[in-house]
Amino acid sequence: MAALLEPGMMVRHPAQPDWGLGQVQSNIGNRVTVNFEHAGKRVIDLTQIHLEPVFGI
Template sequence: MSALLEPGMLVRHPDQADWGLGQVQSVVGARVTVNFEHAGKVVIDSNRISLVRDFGPVRP
């Protein structure tokens, strides 16, 4: 999954909805650093957790 993520992308943690929206800061191998609205900066092991892309609001 980390191969599909790039810095700047918006994501959500599938098991931590209360963390809010996160922005990918860096991707190094399977380590993805994400800055979440309500949890701050968190390093995710993408071999264990598949972050969910968030494409933002749908515009007409």
């Protein structure tokens, strides 16, 4: 999954739907920095959480 996430892509956090859409800022190793609409910038460990890509926005 980590290889699929590129800067600029939109994602959702499956366990935190209230965070809204997030835009990937960076992807280094298994850590992705995402700027979410309602939660701000978060660093996500992809070995723990599987972000859901959002297409067509």
